[in-house]
Amino acid sequence: MEQTLTEQLNQWHDEDEHQQIVDVLLTVPEEERDYEAVSRLARAYNNLGQYEDALRQFDKIADAGQHDPLWHYRVGYALYHLKRYKEAAQALATSDQLEPGDEHTELLLSWSLQKAEKQDREERRIAAKRKALASRGSVPEAPPCDNMPLADFWDDSEYARDSYQSAPPTDELIASIEEELGYKLPSAYIALMKQQNGGVPKNTCFPTEEPTSWAEDHIAITGIMGIGREKSYSIGGDLGSRFMIEEWGYPDIGVVICDCPSAGHDVVMLDYRACGRDGEPEVIHVDQEDDYEITFLAENFEAFIRGLVSEEEYDTSEEDKEADLYKVAHGKFSPLLEELCAQVTEVEHINEKIRSICTRIVEEKGHFSFHADELSYLMYDVQFWLYVKSYPDTNRDQYLANYSQMIAFGGEFGQGGYAPGWITEWLDHRMNEGLIIQANGRLRFMDTFASDLVKQLREF
Incomplete structure (x- = not known):
């Protein structure tokens, strides 16, 4: 593909303008689309949730993609979202073999294997019940x-x-x-x-x-x-x-x-x-x-x-609260969170400020989790501020992909999981408010909001 087109497609991808990518690439005659063009078209379909369309495009470059771990990963991604978990696991396993150690591939492979096993049990159970009903020759009495x-x-x-x-x-x-x-x-x-x-x-x-x-x-x-x-x-x-x-x-x-x-x-x-x-x-x-x-x-x-x-x-709320209070007071930060906090000069003892906010969250909720309340939004803001300070070229996809490595799956100082919808809702809300802006695909806080956040942190 031409360099100018490649740069434009990269920009649209960073800005989540995936339909733009599809519209432009479909104007290119099919016989003129090379491997890269078809790969980008299929990825855009994946990002739009049009997984069947994505698979049709990936199939067109299947021979050339056999030694490309990214081709196998994207095929597995589409199959996963189509609930074809067994096939997804096969594609992702191949991607992992070609490029071992990629955390996104390993995580999606793990999910695919778990869901494939559960799906298989579900299908066997339904098939057995249908067979039993058929052998009776009529609908059984309730x-x-x-x-x-x-x-x-x-x-x-x-x-x-x-x-x-x-x-x-x-x-x-x-x-x-x-x-x-x-x-x-x-x-x-x-x-x-x-x-x-x-x-x-x-x-x-x-x-x-x-x-x-x-x-x-x-x-x-x-x-x-x-x-x-x-x-x-x-x-x-x-x-x-x-x-x-x-x-x-x-x-x-x-x-x-x-x-x-x-x-x-x-x-x-x-x-x-x-x-x-x-x-x-x-x-x-x-x-x-x-x-x-x-x-x-x-x-x-x-x-x-x-x-x-x-x-x-199932009420273990008091024990859970005590455990979470100990966790937020003494748990070791994840490597990424430690790295980000080490770069902060605007707020003294940023580690203790984070622990103080999270302690209030546990005291108010009874557990360590972030949702859509005021203190949760403060912690979403803090994590974003920390991350883009150290990684100013961050785009939306990169931030959402790395968010979980700060606190959600942060080890000792972690929540053990999270619902991605809460994070995307927070991000969309801040962007609609004009407090997070996007320029050339890069995300950052408005300067005035970042200053207000620093003042708020100093008060904890």
């Missing part, structure tokens, strides 16, 4: 619901009554909702809703055998949606099942029946993949934060209800 633990099941509160609870559903309403959603509701669920149509149960946790975005060993629900359309949190309401599927992108494999404390970022669903639309569905947890990953919970709705346990069984 499990009895007479002995469901209904006494003292619900938590009676004003919030529950206002947000979830409706009058018991009539048979006509049930039929109408089933027709609207396209699924036959389980008899155990209907029985519970006729006893009380939606609400917040006293027991809101369900044990899991594998970790989710909520916890290592369980999920939590906020409430159980009732049958109807009147309340927002009913399966036919404006925040109900169809809304979560059509607006939030949850898989169209059943009915959303429970919302969770994440406010939309994970839900509990009735899963009809194995049994068909008229059968007895399983109950699953779907995690929007982790690319809609599915975790099996229970064979049926009654088993799910019986399996709910009190959050007190």
Whole structure:
């Protein structure tokens, strides 16, 4: 490619103008696009989330790309986001063999292998259930619901009554909702809703055998949606099942029946993949934060209800708080955070300032994590300020790629994980405010905001 075009494509990539890259490269006749041009076009498709288009482009240069670790990595990236985890792991393993030690490749390879194994278990389980159902020759009867633990099941509160609870559903309403959603509701669920149509149960946790975005060993629900359309949190309401599927992108494999404390970022669903639309569905947890990953919970709705346990069984909050207070007071900084702090001259004892802010965060929240609150935003600001001081040529992709190595995965002084959405939301918010500016792809704070941040740090 011409040097001027290469420079322009680099600038657009740094500025996240990936559609510009696609539009320009598609004007080049296909027979005139060399390996580099096709690679850049495919990468732009990846960055736009158009993974099938990316794979079609990568396939055109597959022979030439066999010895290019970056080609294999980008193919694996596309396959990962298409949930073709086994193929993604193969591509990423080849990339790792060609260029060992790349942390991005190693991390995505690890995730792909984990998800491939879980996906394989899920497929085997569904196939076994379908085979068992087929051998019976008809849809099995739903499990009895007479002995469901209904006494003292619900938590009676004003919030529950206002947000979830409706009058018991009539048979006509049930039929109408089933027709609207396209699924036959389980008899155990209907029985519970006729006893009380939606609400917040006293027991809101369900044990899991594998970790989710909520916890290592369980999920939590906020409430159980009732049958109807009147309340927002009913399966036919404006925040109900169809809304979560059509607006939030949850898989169209059943009915959303429970919302969770994440406010939309994970839900509990009735899963009809194995049994068909008229059968007895399983109950699953779907995690929007982790690319809609599915975790099996229970064979049926009654088993799910019986399996709910009190959050007190998982309440280690005091112990966790004490551990996190010790961590932020004494934990060793990550190598990157140590390096960045060593370059600071504007604020004395910057290490102690960071520990002081994080101590306040733990004292207020009970745990060491950053979200969208004021102190979390201060720590996002501090980390960004530290990083771009030492690396002034940083662009958006570079910063987001290296963010986790400061505190999120910072070892002793670390959180053990993070949700990337919080960081991108903070970054977009600061850019919309005009406090972070981008010039030639490089990000930096406005000088006045950087000065205000220094003053704020000196006060801690």
